[in-house]
Amino acid sequence: MMDPTVKGTMNVLKACSATTVKKLVLVSSAASLCFNPDWPEDKIKDESCWSDKEFCRENENWYSLAKTEAEEMSLEYGEKNGLHVATFCPGLVFGPLLQHVALNTSSKVLLYIIRGGPDTMNNNFWPTVDVRDVADALLLLYNKAGPSERYICALDQMDIKDLLRILKGVYPNYNYADKMVDVGCKAAMTSAKLKNLGWRPRKLEDMLADSIESYEKAGLLQVSDGKPCRLPFFYRMPPVQE
Template identity: 75%
Template sequence: MCSRLARPRMFRSSSWSRPLLLPALTPTGLKNWYSLAKTEAEEMALEYGKKNGLHVVTFCPGLVVGPLLQHVAVNTSSKVLLYIIKGGPDTLSNKFWPLVDVRDLADAMLLAYEKSESSGRYICSLDQMDIKDLVSLMKSMFPNYNYTDKMVDVDYKVYTTSDKLKNLGWQPRKLEETLADSVEYFEKAGLLQDADGKPCRLPYFYRVNAEE
């Protein structure tokens, strides 16, 4: 997670977060210790590898979606996609979201393990689109859901590139396949029904209007 204050046009594998700024970079105004911890852990892992002669490779995935293995708890990134489909009272930032299929992420990790030329850091995500375009795409594929209409435009839309990973041989699925398989899983698991009568909520970390 890079600082939005720097506003680069493109994030590459060589792009790093600015640790001093990370705690302040949430739409809710909460301290973002989660992203700071991930950045520092990655730095420590790479440094440890250098000092001890280990071949360390790290991955920076986008928002991980796709069919789930577990049937009891839904992970946070899948809750974001569920909220986009079902809608609710919370507001999303209309920024570019680097999505990645969980199966493609697993393939990427296996690929890096098998390829002796793999090295350093890899961004792992599909081509991005903003939330409005994602909603439009999903409406064309699955027109019978409510979808969120609470979005606020931002002025720091940036891209990520997975070219380094693709040059290693990574071939991700099309976004449409990932979305179709995700919705199919949600339907079979009953996650698109409001059985308890409560509105769907966006995970707190992603809310723009998180006063509650």
């Protein structure tokens, strides 16, 4: 995971320099800022917060480590080489699907919450965002963000239990996940900087409704093959070896 993310990003940065590209918007992740044990618990995370790389190594959180290193490297490269680099960090990305075979990790999390399965979930506190609002943010940053700037891209923030409660209230006929353990990971963060630039995200209810409609059309909510829905590794508790 480290090599494709970090070395792959460096390859893109060097290609930009070689082809005289002037501006680059890098899609990072909320994972690059939410794993910082030294950040005050009563202070909401903003763009000045970075995940602690040593903490990620100790916990073998390679995804977050890779995202953090790639984003830091991109901003440093832009400053040293005159490339206009802006980065942004989306939370869990839900919304309508373009593809129905290889789901992104965020969609697998929401699908598991709705369908249920054998795994025990971490009751994390995660920000969410609609994929269409991510696309809007990309265009906005390309046109308005200054060089070496970083933006958080997230909508509502709640733990998985609250998200589950909202879904059950509107869509009571699904099985839903019923195994959950509270954990200490809190990822409350603010998108005020992006909103000040003009970003206007959809409401949570609209995002969830459009997500479920898309899953239904794709047949993903029908359990017909006898195979249980599995939760992405990072969200399981305790960790299960693949």
